[in-house]
Amino acid sequence: MAASTQKPILISGAGIASLLLGQSLLRAGIPFLIFERDASISFRGQGYRLRLSEQGLDAIESVLGPEGFQKFWDTCGKTGGSGFTAINAITGEKLARPPGQHEAGKEKSEEAADEKPKTVAERLTSRDGKAVGISRGDMRKIFMSGCEPLVQWSHRVTGYELTENGVRTIFTDGSKSIEGAMLVGGEGIYSKIARQLSGGKLKVYDTGARGIHGQAPSTAFKGLGEGVWQMLDETHPNGRLFAITNVRPGEMDDPNVEFGWTMGGQPGAIKAPNDDYSIIGKPAAEIAKALTANWHPRVKSLFEQMVESEAAFWKITCSTPAGVPEWQNEPRVTVIGDAVHSMTPAGGIGANTAVRDSALLGKLLTEAGGYKEGITAAYEKDMRVYASEAVRTSYGLAHIQMGVTIDENSATV
Structure with a gap:
C-alpha cells in the first residue's frame, strides 16, 4: 500500500x-x-x-476485480435475438447489407490483411454470443x-x-x-x-453531423423485438437519417421500463435551431418526431411515444x-x-x-x-x-x- x-x-x-x-x-x-x-x-x-466490446469488458474487469465486476456485469443488459439487423425505416423491411458492412473493404482496418473481415454482428458481440450494453x-x-x-x-x-x-x-x-x-x-x-x-x-473536429438521443417505454419497441437494430432513411431531402437501438429481452411488456435510441444523420440532415446542440427536452423531441413522421409504424412508435424530457441534441465530433x-x-x-x-x-x-x-x-x-x-x-x-x-x-x-x-x-x- x-x-x-x-x-x-x-x-x-x-x-x-x-x-x-x-x-x-x-x-x-x-x-x-x-x-x-x-x-x-x-x-x-x-x-x-x-455498447461494450470484449476489450472494453476486459479492461473494466481488470480494474474492478472479480467481485466488483460481477456487480457491473449484473447491471449490464445482454442482447441476443436476431443479433444486428438493419431495416428500411420507411418500409420496415430488413436490408440485405447496411452501409458500412464490408463496403469497399473499408472495415478491414482492425484486422490483418489476410484475415476475414468481421461482420457488424461479430463486432457488436462481446461475450457469450451477446451484445453487452449499459447506460x-x-x-x-x-x-x-x-x-x-x-x-x-x-x-x-x-x-x-x-x-x-x-x-x-x-x-x-x-x-x-x-x-x-x-x-x-x-x-x-x-x-x-x-x-x-x-x-x-x-x-x-466538428464533423457537421448532428444527432438526437431519446427514450421511450419498452412497450414501444415490440414491433422490433430483441436485438440490435439500425433504422435507415435514405429518402429524407436533407440527407440520410439513421437511428440505432438495443432492445433487451424480458422487459418489452413492462411500460415502466424505458429503452433508449440514438438518431443521427449526414451533415445537414438534422438541424437544431441556431445550431444549438445543447437543446434538450420538448424542442429536441419535436424535431425528432418531425424527422420520423413518415417512418413505418414498426419503428415510428419509438418516437411518437418518446419521453420528451429525455430528448437531447448532440454534436458529432472526431479527433x-x-x-x-x-x-x-x-x-x-x-x-x-x-x-x-x-x-x-x-x-x-x-x-x-x-x-x-x-x-x-x-x-x-x-x-x-x-x-x-x-x-x-x-x-x-x-x-x-x-x-x-x-x-x-x-x-x-x-x-x-x-x-x-x-x-x-x-x-x-
Whole structure:
C-alpha cells in the first residue's frame, strides 16, 4: 500500500474514464482527487446507452476485480435475438447489407490483411454470443462507488502549473488545487489540459453531423423485438437519417421500463435551431418526431411515444483521423478518454477505448505504487497504438455511414 503522506494523483473530470481510473487507484491505496465542473452526478443528462466490446469488458474487469465486476456485469443488459439487423425505416423491411458492412473493404482496418473481415454482428458481440450494453449513467454510478469523498464538485479546470516537485490545477476563478504528484486530464472534448499539454496538437473536429438521443417505454419497441437494430432513411431531402437501438429481452411488456435510441444523420440532415446542440427536452423531441413522421409504424412508435424530457441534441465530433499525434512528453501530466481521442458514434468504439486508457494507466501507477517518472511516457506510447487505430476505424465507418469528411482544415470545437 502507498504511504498516506504521498501527494495525490489529480484527475480533471468525473466521466467514466476518470472514475474507472479512480477505482484502480482506490484498490491500490494510491491517494487521488477528482475535480468535476458539474455540481453533482445528476446535474446533466447521462447520454445514450453504451455498447461494450470484449476489450472494453476486459479492461473494466481488470480494474474492478472479480467481485466488483460481477456487480457491473449484473447491471449490464445482454442482447441476443436476431443479433444486428438493419431495416428500411420507411418500409420496415430488413436490408440485405447496411452501409458500412464490408463496403469497399473499408472495415478491414482492425484486422490483418489476410484475415476475414468481421461482420457488424461479430463486432457488436462481446461475450457469450451477446451484445453487452449499459447506460452511461449506470456505468458512472458504479465507477463512482467509493470515490464520492474524493470528488470535488463545481470545480472547472482551465489549466495547470508545474511546481518543483509536482503539479497544481488552475480553476476558473484563478484559484489552484493542492499540489499533486501527477495530473490526468479526463474532462472530455473541451479539455483545457489536453490543449495545454499538447501545445494545441490535440484537436477535436466538428464533423457537421448532428444527432438526437431519446427514450421511450419498452412497450414501444415490440414491433422490433430483441436485438440490435439500425433504422435507415435514405429518402429524407436533407440527407440520410439513421437511428440505432438495443432492445433487451424480458422487459418489452413492462411500460415502466424505458429503452433508449440514438438518431443521427449526414451533415445537414438534422438541424437544431441556431445550431444549438445543447437543446434538450420538448424542442429536441419535436424535431425528432418531425424527422420520423413518415417512418413505418414498426419503428415510428419509438418516437411518437418518446419521453420528451429525455430528448437531447448532440454534436458529432472526431479527433484527427490520422490518429493520436505526438507531443513532447510531460512526466507529470497526461490525458485519457475523449480528451485525447474523441470519436464518432460509428462502431461504438469511443467508450471502450476510454476504459482501456483507465486500465492501462491505473496498472502502471499500481505497479509503481504511485507516481514515478516514466509512467506518462509508457502510457502514451501504448495508448497511441490502440487509440489511433480506434479513431481511424470510427472515422472510416462514419465517413461511410454519415458521409462526414474532415481534414486538418476543418472547423474545430
